[in-house]
């Protein structure tokens with residue numbers, strides 16, 4: 001028989017606190033970002049309002065455009081160098097239409113493990129991530145919404161994919 005006081009000492013499983021969260025493999029600029037409560041992931045630069053407010057499932061359009069025009073990484077917010085990486089779902093990669101701004105390759109690599117834990121709607125994708133596709137490219141086109149109705153997301157079209165890597169989400 002267990003004494004009743006043991007009930008409170010049951011170990012609770014820890015969730016997502018060590019998978020992909022190794023700060024040693026994370027680029028320093030990404031590790032320096034504020035952390036979201038959800039899984040302790042770094043708040044992507046493209047998901048933060050100028051006021052500092054953020055939601056890791058919401059892409060802030062103004063920031064997305066700024067990333068594209070100023071050539072800064074959508075995750076860490078620091079200047080990009082070519083080639084840049086895009087990270088998205090297999091559907092986005094097949095359509096050559098991504099909804100999250102360009103990234104450092106190093107940021108994109110660790111993001112595949114990190115943000116899969118957050119699930120649905122993360123990094124501008126619709127639905128839960130089944131797999132992540134990382135592409136690298138020497139350039140891209142930016143497509144803004146055509147009108148005030150319909151899909152209001154900004155779309156990125158890599159103009160020549162140098163490399164494409166697919167990995168399972170989770």
Ligand SMILES: [Zn+2]
Pocket residue numbers: 027029030073074075076077078103104107
């Ligand atoms: Zn970065």
